[in-house]
Amino acid sequence: MNDIKLALLGSEGAGKSAVLVRFLTKRFIGEYASNANSLYRKRLSIEGRLLHLEVFDPCSQSGESRCILEEPVEWADGFIVVYNISDRTSFLNAQNILCQIKEARGESCKGEMDKMDIPICLVGNKQDLCHARQVFEEEGRALAQEHRCHFQEVSAAEDYLEISNLFTKLIRHVMDHLKYRADRRRYSGSKSMAKLINNVFGKRRKSV
Numbered sequence: 001m002n003d004i005k006l007a008l009l010g011s012e013g014a015g016k017s018a019v020l021v022r023f024l025t026k027r028f029i030g031e032y033a034s035n036a037n038s039l040y041r042k043r044l045s046i047e048g049r050l051l052h053l054e055v056f057d058p059c060s061q062s063g064e065s066r067c068i069l070e071e072p073v074e075w076a077d078g079f080i081v082v083y084n085i086s087d088r089t090s091f092l093n094a095q096n097i098l099c100q101i102k103e104a105r106g107e108s109c110k111g112e113m114d115k116m117d118i119p120i121c122l123v124g125n126k127q128d129l130c131h132a133r134q135v136f137e138e139e140g141r142a143l144a145q146e147h148r149c150h151f152q153e154v155s156a157a158e159d160y161l162e163i164s165n166l167f168t169k170l171i172r173h174v175m176d177h178l179k180y181r182a183d184r185r186r187y188s189g190s191k192s193m194a195k196l197i198n199n200v201f202g203k204r205r206k207s208v
């Protein structure tokens, strides 16, 4: 069984827990405990493969500080960065978080990236509050393009299908990313083994 680890990041009140609870239970409760870090587990099957999903929903009550990010960025295979479309500050914070993920993973914020990008989905939540919109959908899409990540506007209060689809898309990307990294490790491992064999036996073979 494959283990997939996701982390939800974003400003306080952006709706991280609401998005996650919607995905896990199909429900919108309205109020969510936000004074502790939570780790949710779910078993699911994608493309016939049984997966063990873990999602980290960090407590963000202590503000927008960098230290909240450090643990989940190290731990997670993929990220859901949530902002509230009716709160521009949360969008600016999402922008910072995207940069911090890239920096922590050793990639420049906007520069050329690896062929296989870090699996991230930027989510503009609270789409039902479009009368109070402070962030245009195009801005979210442009930010996602700049960081080469998925993008989706949703309403945890009203949608299930879009939220479920975005999780599925991200999990598929994580599966591809993990496979890509494992293949690269295997390839560089066999390359250094070939080099070692060459170093040990290569010269002797020449002199025979």
Ligand SMILES: Nc1nc2c(ncn2[C@@H]2O[C@H](COP(=O)(O)OP(=O)(O)OP(=O)(O)O)[C@@H](O)[C@H]2O)c(=O)[nH]1
Pocket: 010, 011, 012, 013, 014, 015, 016, 017, 018, 019, 029, 030, 031, 032, 033, 034, 035, 058, 059, 060, 061, 125, 126, 127, 128, 129, 154, 155, 156, 157, 158
């Ligand atoms: N109208 C509307 N309200 C939402 C939506 N999603 C979440 N909320 C409300 O926004 C508030 C914050 O939601 P949470 O899910 O607790 O947000 P959070 O990002 O987990 O917050 P912290 O745990 O404090 O970081 C709650 O009152 C939710 O009911 C949405 O899609 N639409």
